[in-house]
Amino acid sequence: MTCTIHARDLRYTYPGGHVALAGVDLAVNHGERVAVLGPNGAGKTTLMLHLNGLLLGEGELRIGGVRAARETVAQLRAGVGLVFQDPDDQLFMPTVREDVAFGPRNLGLDAAETQRRVDEALAAVGMTPVIDRPPHELSMGQRRRVAIATVLAMRPQLLVLDEPSANLDPRARRELLTVLDGLDTTLLVVTHDLPFAARLCERAVVLDGGRVVADGPSDALLADTVLLSAHDLELPEGFAPAVARRVAA
Amino acid sequence: MSGLHDLSLASVAGDPRSAVHRRDPRVKLLGLGSVTLVAVSAPVSAWPAYAGCAAVLTGVAIAARLSPATIWRRARVILPLVLFAAAFIPFVREGRVVASVGPFDLTAEGLSTFAGVAAKTAIGTVSAVLLGATTSFPDVLRALERLRTPRLFVLVAMLTYRYVFVVAGEVRRMRTAMRARGYRPRHLLQAGPVGHAAGALFLRAHGRGERIYLAMAARGFTGTMPQAVPLRLCAADVLFLLAAAVPLVALRLTLEVMA
Structure with missing residues (x-):
């Protein structure tokens, strides 16, 4: 599966009648890092759930050339890794080792290959020392990194993170940024944390009312205060996105 | 607590x-x-x-x-x-x-x-x-699984063990929040808020259950747990x-x- 998101007029209405996606058009190329910004209720999480077939909407959605449909769900789940906002939702097995192994085992990999994937994924996020610990004994920052490892172990070609920096202290946030910066997977980061988005992603899209209302380089987009305030987004006072990216580079 | x-x-x-x-x-x-x-x-x-x-x-x-x-x-x-x-x-x-x-x-x-x-x-x-x-x-769960205990039972025990800590944390935070706003029940008639808190806790646990299922499905879960590492x-x-x-x-x- 080559990694490209291609969504055209993607629409989704929840059973209660709430229109979450009202015609999303989005194209993401292989290797890109894209921040998905927008106010609460903009449809960010709904879009994320579409990317590996947890929700199937109307319109067109192709991931790496595979059309999202009931028959291709297994293929989508193998290729797209979702990291949920609350690591306690993501880490449900009794130990870190078993949790990271859950995805590879569902892919039908044998014990030896699963073990290799577990070691590799935990090493990538710097969490090898906690391999036999139960998730509830870890700090929030550690849990977040282990949650990313549970998905990396499936070697996804697209990694989608929902609010990865939520509830992290500055140090854990900085460490997470380093971990994510070291990955060479295509990244889609759904976030409210604009400085985090500015540091990690070269491109940003703003979603509001279930539609993409802006799409462009992070620096330019985050410098547009009129656009940001029109969609209830706000940079911290004194924050300069272009400087932030230069520092990160 | x-x-x-x-x-x-x-x-x-x-x-x-x-x-x-x-x-x-x-x-x-x-x-x-x-x-x-x-x-x-x-x-x-x-x-x-x-x-x-x-x-x-x-x-x-x-x-x-x-x-x-x-x-x-x-x-x-x-x-x-x-x-x-x-x-x-x-x-x-x-x-x-x-x-x-x-x-x-x-x-x-x-x-x-x-x-x-x-x-x-x-x-x-x-x-x-x-x-x-x-x-x-x-390890007890792995033993139960290898001794052919019904997998559904092992799965329920596993999730209970994992989430009892999470729910306990939520109870603790709710209790602190109630006390921070001066809730000190002295007789049975003042126990109402505890019932509301229990209801809220149930709804939160239900919501979490839904999210956990999504997270499992996102990693390819189709209804059967993968085999544990052999002993x-x-x-x-x-x-x-x-x-x-x-x-x-x-x-x-x-x-x-x-x-």
Whole structure:
């Protein structure tokens, strides 16, 4: 599966009648890092759930050339890794080792290959020392990194993170940024944390009312205060996105 | 909320490198399970069987370097509760009256039954404590799975173990938030908010359940859990099982034949 998101007029209405996606058009190329910004209720999480077939909407959605449909769900789940906002939702097995192994085992990999994937994924996020610990004994920052490892172990070609920096202290946030910066997977980061988005992603899209209302380089987009305030987004006072990216580079 | 902190009592104690800790979780589950089974199935006054069980449990505790204080700290969570229920037996069981407490008569038969029940309870509790202190809960689950316990049961136990800590944290935070706003119930009529909090907790737990399912499905879960990493028995494991279970089962059968 080559990694490209291609969504055209993607629409989704929840059973209660709430229109979450009202015609999303989005194209993401292989290797890109894209921040998905927008106010609460903009449809960010709904879009994320579409990317590996947890929700199937109307319109067109192709991931790496595979059309999202009931028959291709297994293929989508193998290729797209979702990291949920609350690591306690993501880490449900009794130990870190078993949790990271859950995805590879569902892919039908044998014990030896699963073990290799577990070691590799935990090493990538710097969490090898906690391999036999139960998730509830870890700090929030550690849990977040282990949650990313549970998905990396499936070697996804697209990694989608929902609010990865939520509830992290500055140090854990900085460490997470380093971990994510070291990955060479295509990244889609759904976030409210604009400085985090500015540091990690070269491109940003703003979603509001279930539609993409802006799409462009992070620096330019985050410098547009009129656009940001029109969609209830706000940079911290004194924050300069272009400087932030230069520092990160 | 101290009871929730007591969940830490479920963790491994003693010397993790001991001969007992290193045993395959299946032989510990079967060995200590058979000690309980022998004690529970023995006639009420089968004291040789109880003595045999106690000897095996003492041996396991010494080998695992578990102090009596550690065992007591864990056993006291269950033991007093069961013994309290059993304490009524000497008063309700008919027989030869040996003493009177107010209008109630204590009978010799009742006392003997109480002693037997107390011994069974103590053996069962200490067996469970020894299993919990020498085997991590994930290992107990793996053992249950490999011993062909229905997978649904193992899955429910696994998720319960994982999320009891999360729910306990939510209860703690809700309680703090209620107290921070001056909630100090003094009589039953002021207990309403506790009911609302319980309802909110239920809704949160339900919401979390939905999100967990999504997270599982996102990683390819289709309704059956993948097989756990296989366990391997070694000679020392078999020896442990033989030493713990065989003499007791033999003793139990001998008692049966003699009876």
